[in-house]
Amino acid sequence: MQLAERINAIAVSPTLAVMAEAERYKARGIDVVDFGPGEPDFPTPEHIKRAAITALEKNLTKYTPTAGIAPLRKAICDWHTAQFGSTYAPNECVVSVGGKHAIFNAINVLINPGDEVLIPVPYWVSFPDIVKYAGGRPEYIKTEAKDGFRLRAEQVDRAIGPRTRILILNSPCNPSGAVVPPDEFLRIYEVCKRRGVWLLSDECYSHFVYGEARPYSIASVADSKPHLITIGSCSKTFSMTGWRVGYALAPAPLVEAMVKLQSQSTSNATSIAQHAAVEALTGPMESVGAMLAEYAKRRERIIAGLRAIRGITCAEPQGAFYVFPNFDALLGTGIQSTAELAKQLLEKEHIAVVPGEAFGAAGYLRLSYATSMERIEEGLKRFGRFFQSASAAP
Numbered sequence: 001m002q003l004a005e006r007i008n009a010i011a012v013s014p015t016l017a018v019m020a021e022a023e024r025y026k027a028r029g030i031d032v033v034d035f036g037p038g039e040p041d042f043p044t045p046e047h048i049k050r051a052a053i054t055a056l057e058k059n060l061t062k063y064t065p066t067a068g069i070a071p072l073r074k075a076i077c078d079w080h081t082a083q084f085g086s087t088y089a090p091n092e093c094v095v096s097v098g099g100k101h102a103i104f105n106a107i108n109v110l111i112n113p114g115d116e117v118l119i120p121v122p123y124w125v126s127f128p129d130i131v132k133y134a135g136g137r138p139e140y141i142k143t144e145a146k147d148g149f150r151l152r153a154e155q156v157d158r159a160i161g162p163r164t165r166i167l168i169l170n171s172p173c174n175p176s177g178a179v180v181p182p183d184e185f186l187r188i189y190e191v192c193k194r195r196g197v198w199l200l201s202d203e204c205y206s207h208f209v210y211g212e213a214r215p216y217s218i219a220s221v222a223d224s225k226p227h228l229i230t231i232g233s234c235s236k237t238f239s240m241t242g243w244r245v246g247y248a249l250a251p252a253p254l255v256e257a258m259v260k261l262q263s264q265s266t267s268n269a270t271s272i273a274q275h276a277a278v279e280a281l282t283g284p285m286e287s288v289g290a291m292l293a294e295y296a297k298r299r300e301r302i303i304a305g306l307r308a309i310r311g312i313t314c315a316e317p318q319g320a321f322y323v324f325p326n327f328d329a330l331l332g333t334g335i336q337s338t339a340e341l342a343k344q345l346l347e348k349e350h351i352a353v354v355p356g357e358a359f360g361a362a363g364y365l366r367l368s369y370a371t372s373m374e375r376i377e378e379g380l381k382r383f384g385r386f387f388q389s390a391s392a393a394p
Contacts, residue, residue, distance in 0.1 A: 010129035014358035022352035033379035035367040036352040038174060039241040045287040048238060051279035055272045064268040067259045068095025072274045075281040076247050084217035088249045094258050095274060097266050099204045099233030099246035104130050106200060106229050106248055109257040111136040115165040120151045122359035124174045140360060145315045145326060149178035153187035160195045167192055170202040172209060175359045175366040176324045177317020179213045189218050193227045200229045205320040207237045207288050210296050213318045225251055237288060238280040243273040295321050298369040298376055305380035309387055321370045328363040330387060338365055349382040
């Protein structure tokens, strides 16, 4: 079959592929310890679900404006101001079908064929493919585990070329959990401003930070809006992944272009989900603190458990709900890559993980600790058994 070149330039999301394979095992009755899913394991809070039920009862089930209902656009701007000190207005906001959709829209209205987009490595799996689909060229900036995978302003300055159009910065980062400190974030922004490059800041994990780190947005910087695209989502913060409500905050002309593109693709995000999102952003936020406290405990346990296995090194993530351990020392004659390692872990010990190759970082595995402590303990036991068996093999 002859397909368009642009669809052949991209691949199916590797994280979704891992989830699908794990589901096939579960369908056969196999007990899988699933470290794959990138979503909170907590239910959507009751007050948000009730808002959706109320919307149904009021028959709020029709088309909405493409950019989102007015109360939601206002709620997004007000919430972002309250949380981060930004100054966006509703005409600088577009509601999308999840944060991924907002990123897709922004890149596709800015990138011409041959334009370059800077992407730090390791990266979220969809960034390069979205750029490729738009006809752009991903250019990668490698970060180091010894530096906590944090991007530095001098790296950005060196990487910018004549065709560089956008820098994508995801902090807290999926998959590494890296958090760029505010002072370094400001230096990165200043490089982008000076060099005429858009800074696309993916804030989808903004409220999942640990230790001394605090939620931060570069949009808090005065006069940053002309150089900045802020991407957010209700998915992680409010445990609403399946509701598919994201947003972009950007200069009004860019928002208008994104709305134009969206009008010819998805039209509006689901009406019921939008009304639930208004409640999420204007209602109580106790659930966020409860999730964070539980994730902090799980994070501590899974790091300690992985580090106790000889040969595994694991940088301490400061955000999100992933660990990104390195397995280079355990790769050898029998297992040549972490892609193969992930396959064997699923086949032999029924552990689902995402190989680092999906994130541009061979030698690593991504494990989500958005699962119960009981499953983390079972997974660590299976990891230990697998590597003990592998080391004993001739």
